[in-house]
Amino acid sequence: MKPAPFEYHRPDSTAEAAQMLAEFGEDAKVLAGGQSLVPMLALRLAFFDHLVDISRLDELKGIERRNGALWIGAGTTDAAVGASSEVESAVPLLTRVTPYIGHFQIRNKGTLGGSVAHADPAGEYPTVALTLDAQMEAVSPNGTRRIPASEFFQGLWETALEPDEVLTGVSFPVWSGRCGFAVEEFARRHGDFAIAGATIAVELDGDDRLSRCGIGLLGLGSTPVRAAQAEQGVIGRPVSEITPEEVGKLAMSGLDEIPADLQGSAAYRSRVGAAMVARAWTSATTEAINA
Ligand SMILES: Cc1cc2nc3c(=O)[nH]c(=O)nc-3n(C[C@H](O)[C@H](O)[C@H](O)COP(=O)(O)OP(=O)(O)OC[C@H]3O[C@@H](n4cnc5c(N)ncnc54)[C@H](O)[C@@H]3O)c2cc1C
Numbered sequence: 270m271k272p273a274p275f276e277y278h279r280p281d282s283t284a285e286a287a288q289m290l291a292e293f294g295e296d297a298k299v300l301a302g303g304q305s306l307v308p309m310l311a312l313r314l315a316f317f318d319h320l321v322d323i324s325r326l327d328e329l330k331g332i333e334r335r336n337g338a339l340w341i342g343a344g345t346t347d348a349a350v351g352a353s354s355e356v357e358s359a360v361p362l363l364t365r366v367t368p369y370i371g372h373f374q375i376r377n378k379g380t381l382g383g384s385v386a387h388a389d390p391a392g393e394y395p396t397v398a399l400t401l402d403a404q405m406e407a408v409s410p411n412g413t414r415r416i417p418a419s420e421f422f423q424g425l426w427e428t429a430l431e432p433d434e435v436l437t438g439v440s441f442p443v444w445s446g447r448c449g450f451a452v453e454e455f456a457r458r459h460g461d462f463a464i465a466g467a468t469i470a471v472e473l474d475g476d477d478r479l480s481r482c483g484i485g486l487l488g489l490g491s492t493p494v495r496a497a498q499a500e501q502g503v504i505g506r507p508v509s510e511i512t513p514e515e516v517g518k519l520a521m522s523g524l525d526e527i528p529a530d531l532q533g534s535a536a537y538r539s540r541v542g543a544a545m546v547a548r549a550w551t552s553a554t555t556e557a558i559n560a
Contacts, residue, residue, distance in 0.1 A: 272310035279322045283329060283408055283435050286321050291410045291433035293319040299435060300324065301344060301383035304375050329382065329437060332356060338404070338440040343382020347394075348373070350381055360441045362401065362450040362468055366393035369452065372460045382436045385421075388428045388492065390528070391462040393452070394439075395422060396493040400468045400485030403441045407434040415440075422492035444481070447473040449556030451549040454487060455541050457532070463488050464532050465542040467496075467520070469553040471508075477558065479503045479511075484520055489527050489542050496520035496546065508558065513550040517543035 280286040290297050297319035300306055309315040323329060329344030332353050339359040341350060350356055351367030370376055370384070370393050384394040385405065398405070398418040405416040407430055414434075421429050430436060444450075454466025465488045472481035482503055484496040499519035503511055521543045527535040 270311055270313055272307075273313060273316045275310075275317055276319050277322065278319060279325065281326075283323070283326055283437055284410075286323050286326070287409050287433055287435050289319070289321050290435065293321075295432055297321055297432070299386070301380045301386075302346065302378040304371070304379040305383065305387045305389070323435065324380075329435075334359070334443075335440060338442055340406075340438050340440045341381050342438045343380060343385070343436045345381050347376035347379045347381065347384070351376065359443045360397075360401070362397050362452065362470060363394070363441065365450065366397055366452045366468060369393050369454060369456075369463070369466075375460075381439060385439055386428060386430060386436045388422050388426050389462065390425060390490055390492050391464075391466070391488040392493065393454075393468070393487065396466075396468050396485040396487045398439055398441070399493045399495055400470055400483040401442050401444070402483070403439050405429075405436060406438045406440065407431075408437050409434045413437070419495070425491045427492075444470060444472060447557050447560045449473075449553035449558075449560065451552035451556070453545040453549040453552070455545060465489055465538045465545055467542065467546040467549045469546070469549040471550075471553045471557050473508060473554075473557045473560075477508050478505055479508060480505075484516075484546065486520065486524070486542060486546070489521075489524055489538060491526060491528070494524065496523065498523040499546070508554050511550075511554075513547035514543075516550045517545075517547035520546040 298317040300320045331342040357364040454463035468485040470483040474480040529535045
């Protein structure tokens with residue numbers, strides 16, 4: 270199948286892109302790496318009269334420290350994120366999830382901002398953004414606003430972005446101290462979206478108690494979700510008293526809309542999710558203990 274006809278626009282700046290989006294309204298869509306949008310257009314799952322191509326805007330690319338956080342421009346490719354030593358030292362979880370995103374051809378074209386704006390419930394970057402309480406930065410003709418990750422993902426492929434907003438970057442908090450990070454996920458074939466998975470960040474105090482914990486879940490809701498009950502259940506406790514199975518079970522207990530599809534029933538996804546959380550918990554806490 271071929272996409273329905275559309276007009277192609279290539280603005281010279283983010284401001285011009287936002288202006289075009291404001292002018293064309295709901296009939297326009299941003300085109301970044303095209304790795305999600307183009308297949309959707311080709312399958313005629315989406316129709317837009319205007320595509321606003323931001324892929325060549327250098328101002329949307331880059332990785333830099335800003336106000337203690339790591340800012341990554343929305344147009345930065347997955348491959349550049351995965352290869353960056355700055356990312357590896359400041360936000361190791363991003364480095365660790367990158368190889369799970371599709372295949373290298375997809376990572377060469379796909380962008381961090383595209384992945385976040387597309388908001389797939391099994392997307393790795395959206396889940397890391399949620400796990401670490403990242404802030405999204407968006408520009409429209411009315412100015413710039415920052416949106417916390419906890420408010421950004423609103424439904425299946427739905428975000429808090431307005432039709433005239435361009436996502437310009439994501440700021441990831443930099444965790445320091447005795448920290449550990451891990452990702453575990455299960456997919457039938459390498460490169461497929463995960464059936465279920467987890468990203469975990471933990472910090473221990475001097476007495477080996479959990480002082481900070483973020484647990485993000487992939488493929489277990491209509492958006493990426495935080496396992497709030499599990500996080501609350503471990504904070505302040507000595508890590509040696511917490512079993513990975515307990516955390517896995519707690520993480521699944523607060524979920525009320527686990528999807529069921531040809532890949533598996535909700536019960537199956539829940540069992541896989543609990544196992545992925547348990548494995549990631551073991552890796553993240555082991556890393557923190559040895560940090
Ligand atoms: C075979 C295959 C396997 C894949 N496997 C995975 C996987 O395992 N994990 C995973 O996370 N992803 C996976 N993906 C998706 C991939 O990560 C996409 O690259 C990503 O979801 C979209 O990034 P993009 O830059 O290509 O965005 P595009 O496809 O260009 O855009 C995606 C959406 O985001 C919007 N958008 C993009 N950039 C902006 C912006 N700056 N501001 C506002 N809106 C914007 C677009 O309008 C569109 O709605 C896979 C894709 C394919 C084709």
